[in-house]
Amino acid sequence: MEEINEVEFPENNNDELYEHFRFVADKGQQPLRVDKYLMNKIENATRNRIQKAAKDGNIYVNDHPVKSNYKVKANDVVRVLFAHPPYEFLLVPEDIPLDIVHEDDEVLVVNKPAGMVVHPGHGNYSGTLINALTFHFENLPSNSNDRPGLVHRIDKDTSGLLVVAKTEHAMTHLSKQFFDKTTEREYVALVWGNVEEEEGTVEGNIGRHPKNRLQNTVFLGDEADKGKPAVTHYEVLERLGYVTLVSCRLETGRTHQIRVHMKHIGHTLFNDERYGGEKILKGTAFSKYKQFVENCFKTLPRQALHARTLGFEHPTSGEMLRFEAPVPEDMENCLEKWRNYSKHSKE
Template sequence: METTELTVVTGGERLDRYVSEHLPDLSRAAVQRLIENGNILVAGRVRKASYRVQAGETISVSIPPPESSIAQPETIPLDIIHEDENVIVVNKPAGMVVHPAAGHSGGTLVNAVLAHAPNLNVGGVERPGIVHRLDSETSGLIVVAKNDAALRDLQAQFKARRVHKTYLALVQGPIKPPRGKIDAPIGRDPKHRQRMAVVTHGTTRESVTIYRTIANLEGCTLIEAEPQTGRTHQIRVHLAFMGFPVVGDAVYGKRKNALGLTRHFLHAWKLALTLPDGRPADFTAPLPEDLRAVLEGLGFDYAAIGM
């Protein structure tokens, strides 16, 4: 059984939410199941999911091994933007984990795709068809390969950086400069191993993000961000490093400034690539209702950016 320990820095948040935010591979529902089964202890004691954690407390999370490494089909609604004989392009909702992991064997995008395409059997039994990932709280576009040839083709495009991804993010503060290139290597945070950070020593990887301001709004800035590399939490880490964390990001920013959101304001908005059959393709995922409501509350007309 894998055990991870977290030390609470800022208290006041529900136990289930705190753990799911700091262990991004676990959804909140998965954390609640672990709490019910006694796999999560606070200072050595079993607590309810609603318990408010206190600064300085140690949370021990014991994750049992998965019952099976083979993902099972589950009938879960999918918002399919495009589908052909080679790929499925899905608009993933916030809160959905991409693939099964320890402590979270169901309810994932993979489970849903297997039910939608029963003959899918590429890329391994744990992550069939998965070419890239989105964080659980991040909504938006993700492409899934339906056969081995398509998987190899898409993997080659991602490796050669021929896939162009554009995200919408709302960040705290008036971002300066209004447009720019963040070129800062990312690796594991040496103090908090469950997080990523901009680091200049040890094991790091080149990480580049280009951003542009769309609108300045009441203490926030709506931007579009284009990751040139594909590091874990890259956009969130880079923007926090600049001093402008994503609104609602409890890991790299402050949830108390979430403007009513229960997740971070990050949406995989556009995706441009060449389909395995050779056709160039551009896809767009509409902004979800929770993010639209935030922008409207700040006086911004989201239709102005073609949504």
């Protein structure tokens, strides 16, 4: 899920209600107050706002309004309903330039800049890729989440390639490819530390972190059945001393997958604030080194992750198409700094 601002819970002033959130409690769900349950599910929501929503009659469990102290149990259907449609459904076309890598009658391949949210959501109702797409293209097909043309996404501060469906046929065909894991997706990432193996695979179910709801995590041991299966293949591209440039190929497409899997094996993405990569995790105690890293952070003020290559079968021709977007300037400048540092530190 993308970064969002505070979630607002307006009062329910009429009888017509719109579903904003819907969650089905897991089979193993232990009794938990509904306000605490929603705190773990809705990013950036405060407990006061959730309790106000319950007081105003906006929180339903199994189609009945409940108060904050209701205990959520296994298989409960928890919904948050308001008197207005979700803002992300009120799409406003915006004249935002797009970097179009490929376009034909069925598909569109876009190189998304870092900092652009893919689709509207709480706190991000404008300036998104979807706002731009609906301005430049009419009658894009809608998926189940009412996000026109969208069959996959990348995080706000990740740059790189996305394929967009222009027809219902393309939407169905591409969605199946992502579901069947037949697409090709390669990312380049700068990670903390010297990755020992030249290549490897990270496997581990990914789900929401039980203590930090802004993060996802890998579940192991007795909890290995939690979350959703995820597989990431990585290969070392360049060793730069205290950091390593790696190529990551996805078998699955879980939220924050590369960020979570690389942290799991001890190599957090460089300047990934959400997962602790904005701290100096490897290196020396010298003040000059600290200043150097801080300059790198300023050069690349986001996680060092770029969706470089994308391959898929064309919905109509059946041809396998592959596209590549060069590493963007901010990330390339950061890499050059590390190359120079690494070179001089060896001399």
